[in-house]
Amino acid sequence: MKGFESRIRQSLLTGAAIGVCALTMSTTAFAAADDLQEIVITGSRIKTDSSAGISPVTAVSNEEIKMQGATRIEDVLNNLPQVFADQGSAISNGSSGTATVNLRNLGASRTLVLVNGHRMPAGSPLEVAADLNEIPSSLVKRVDVLTGGASAVYGADAVAGVVNFVMDDNFEGAKAEVNYSFYQHNNDDTASQNRLKARNFTQPDSDVTDGFTRTYSGVLGVNTADGKGNITAYFDYRKTQPVLQANRDYSACAIAFNSKGAPICGGSGTTAPAVLGSLFDTTGNQDYVQNIPNQIVQAGGGIRNYNSSTDAFNYAPYNYYQRPDQRYSAGFFGHYDFNPHVQVYTEFMFHDDHTVAQIAPSGLFGQVFNISCSNPMLSAAQVNTLCTSQGLTSTDNATLSILRRNVEGGGRYDDLRHTSYRMLAGVKGDLWDGWSYDVSAQRSTVLLSESYHNDFSLSHAADALNVVTDSTGAQVCASATARNNGCVPYNIFGTGPVTANALKYLQLPGFETGSTNQDVLNASFSGDLGRYGFQSPLAKHGVGVAFGGEYRREELKLNVDQEFDSGDLAGQGGPTHSVSGGYDVREAFMEVKIPLIQDKPFFYDMNLEGGYRYSDYSSVGTTDTYKVGGDWAPTADVRFRTSFNHAVRAPNVVELYKNPGVALGASDDPCSGSDPEATLAQCIRTGVTAAQYGHITNNYAGQYNTLESGNTNLKPESADTLTVGAVITPTFLPDLTVQVDYFHIKIDDLIGSYGGDTTMSNCLTSGDPTYCSLIHRGVAGTLWLGTSGYIVNQVQNLGSNETSGIDFNVNYRLDLADIGLDKVGALNFNMVGTYLQDFVVKTLPNDPTTYDCAGLYGNSCGTPMPTWRHKARVTWETPWNATLSADWRHLSGVVYERTTSDPSLSGSYNPFNAKIPSYDYFDFSASYQVSDWLTLSGGVNNVFDKDPPLLTTAVGGSSFLNGNTYAQVYDALGRYFFFQASAKF
DSSP states (O other), rough: OOHHHHHHHHHHHTTTOOOOEEEEOOOOOOOOOOGGOOOOOOOOOEEESEEEEEOOEEEEEEHHHHHTTTHHHHHHHHHHHHHEOOOSOOOTTTOOOOOEEETTSSGGGGGEEEEEEEOOOOOOOSSSSSGGOOOGGEEEEEEEEEEEHHHHHOOOOSSSEEEEEEOOOSSSSSEEEEEEEEEEEEEEOOHHHHHHHHHTOOOOOSEEEEEEEEEEEEEEEEEOOOOEEEEEEEEEEEEOEEEGGSSTTSSOEEEEEESSEEEEEBBBBBBSSEEEEEESSSSSSEEEEEOOOOOOOOGGGGEEEHHHHOOOOOOOOGEEEOEEEEEHHHHHHHEEEETTEEEEEEEEEEEEEEEEEEEEEOOOEEEEEEETTTOOOHHHHHHHHHHHTOOOOTSSSEEEEEEEEEETOOOOEEEEEEEEEEEEEEEEESSSOOOEEEEEEEEEEEEEEEEEEEEEEEHHHHHHHHHEEEESSSSSSSSSHHTTTOOOEEEOSSSSOHHHHHHHHEEEEEEEEEEEEEEEEEEEEEEEEGGTTOTTOOSSOOOOOEEEEEEEEEEEEEEEEEHHTOOOOOOSSSSOEEEEEEEEEEEEEEEEEEEEEETTEEEEEEEEEEEEEEEEEEEEEEEEEEEEEEESSSSEEEEEEEEEEEEEOOOOOHHHHHEEEEEEOOOOOOTSSSSSSSOOOHHHTTOOOOOTTTTTTTTTTTOEEEEEEOOOOOOEEEEEEEEEEEEEEETTTTEEEEEEEOOOEEEEEEEEOOOOOHHHHHHHOOHHHHHHHTOOGGGGGGGSSSSOEEEEOOOOEOEEEEEEEEEEEEEEEEGGGGGTTTTHHHHHHEEEEEEEEEEEOOOSSSSSEEEEEETBBTTTTTTTTSSSSEEEEEEEEESSSSSEEEEEEEOEEEEEEEGGGGGOOOOOOHHHHHHHEEEEEEEEEEEEEEEESSSEEEESSSSOOOOOOOOOGGOOOOOOSSSSSBTTOOOOOOOEEEEEEEOOO
């Protein structure tokens, strides 16, 4: 296959490639040939009188969106087999508060998102990919997903493809819609319930109904009296209630394993009552080892060994499975045609989205404190264990790592608010002799306001733990300054409740604000050179061209307060620093389409096209992007198509300028625990001393520190995309269309980071200083106690990602009268599927080692990558003003990467995590047109209430692993019911 790809690529680059192009189709309707008008094809700026385009496109119609009952655009896109999970409503820990689209699993930053062919802005200072929450779902006419490469046409950063939202911007009349939806689930997972019973954890109700969402939308469109203009205004409101993991039996506790490897309810070692670890400095240079096992505080001041199987804190019930959300959006689209030469148009979009990401309570997460052996809060038993038995006297300090959960203060909640403004104005029209132009200017601003609540101040905790007895015998904070600021002793050495006054001093909020700004100036011209004699003698049409230029300015600012910047907040995993930066780019682009042969024997239609974009970035210099492709239809029934695209993506502002900060970014340390998975020799490579080996405390929550930072020395990444396909539209079945497209994408100089787990694994196995130098052991040899231990995870140019597969798109309409069933309507069939042949990762540019993630999931491969996914729908259009539809969503089975024989991925694993079987979901919807102006519809997705696959956090410490499952990949909440009333006037 590689040789075949090479020959195809060579032939394309020499201009002799032949291919085909297919109809851009709605999933629910087809246009008759005599309905076709002059249109602009997605994937090209060249006007044509044909509905054919060389780049493969999947279109999702407004009708399909309604049949899914979707109130969130990301849910619609995630059901497409070309799209993989990214930021969305099912993420809480690690949420940016946005919703993003990730084509081909190549990353949301490599997917270009457009509205009516114009670029959307960076979605947030926290997540530069476009935020789909800005899209008004009530006004979406269709969504075009182009995955064949479009960098030369729309933007050099369209590495994985383009998602273009085509809006209904010429609406006349009034439309109002009300949507109501919720989840219903039967908690009947016996294994999960038995795990809860074993720990005496609260069981959720057997039948739960939650996650209610209400949306209200209105559209008003008015034409001018002379019929030359229109303005369409819209308003959307959405209110979504949260769902806690406590409400599902399979997510009500965090799954872990006991000493025999059996799944149990586990959790975090940061618990309540407190867990204390006594540390001993063997060298005087803070070469700490844990000289006694972790001790958990008991009633009356007692102390005993901590047991992870029975004492771990169950953090799951606090976490959101679905975040609460409130969104307003409003705007308008307008145009006025003064004459054929001048059409003025404008767009304005506003959205305000407010969501909360809640996770378990904060506290002290193993940070190290020096506690005086004479501290009056210590009991006699604690003094004996922590001090006397270690040879310390009352005048000495015991060095303790303290793990204590703030159960009194409640969950940490991250209050996220994004507000965006997008303004566009343009003028377009015909010039002369078949030439046309389009000039526009766009300004977009996104504002972030974030406040983080119920977190702990480490400096205040140190004050509140440093306690003495005053002259009256009362326990007080030793520091007079701290007392004056409200310090109250934080007595965690017993099991009694912490006082409200103590919490008032300990709990501090963190604030950050930021913005992204985007300015775009674009001018393009297109024409038919056939009028000047540039036309093949065997073709009916002349050479079409388009060219133009674009200027774009991107800016990003993130401002944090002292609490975030200093790293003083215990539950953040490290500091968050301000970021500020920007760049601009000047571009010139051109396209050409050459009809070669038309209406000849065996050459019904044959075309060649090419494109080029020159980009000059202020940050990384100049880049070149280009495409070449062709199509050949031997008859009207069959077309073949192929294209080759070269894309170049420059690093964005965050990748360039993010300041260093410690965060939770790894999930495994094979050198921790009393019986480490790795050998002493291997662990020494990672910075472990012989004295520390076997004495390094595990983090049972599977969370280890990484040091994240940007890199101003990044160079652009480049990508080559090859597509080869065919489209069949047989004349004997005029309502059948079959599209099959092979794709191959390779990205070199990939901008990213190794990831903490990959760095650790490679250091252990090879001792390569490239990896081992990135591991910095901290207190007691750990990578998670405090912030001194971490794995460097700087953004850099890595090796490559390479993926290939085959897309299938089948549409068929059957008039039931054709098979003898008169007066019963018609059936529409649609199937979109993708076979993933491979997804090959090469971590280092100069290392030939690769691994293939197709069909896998885990620490290195990330979210599940099924080798086959499809979505198949059948819709019955009855003659009684009613429509019934059923949908089948399928994901093939995947296995844990450690089960493979690939030395880059293999390792020890528990059979519980070994695989995820294939998953099938069935959805049903119906609509009824009550009158000329009123339509009622509704349905249920995941009809059979299928539970999601269950895993532990050990398979990958990803934000997408939420509630013991990949909640953005699989239906995690049960049946989804939806109802809609739509009125048009």
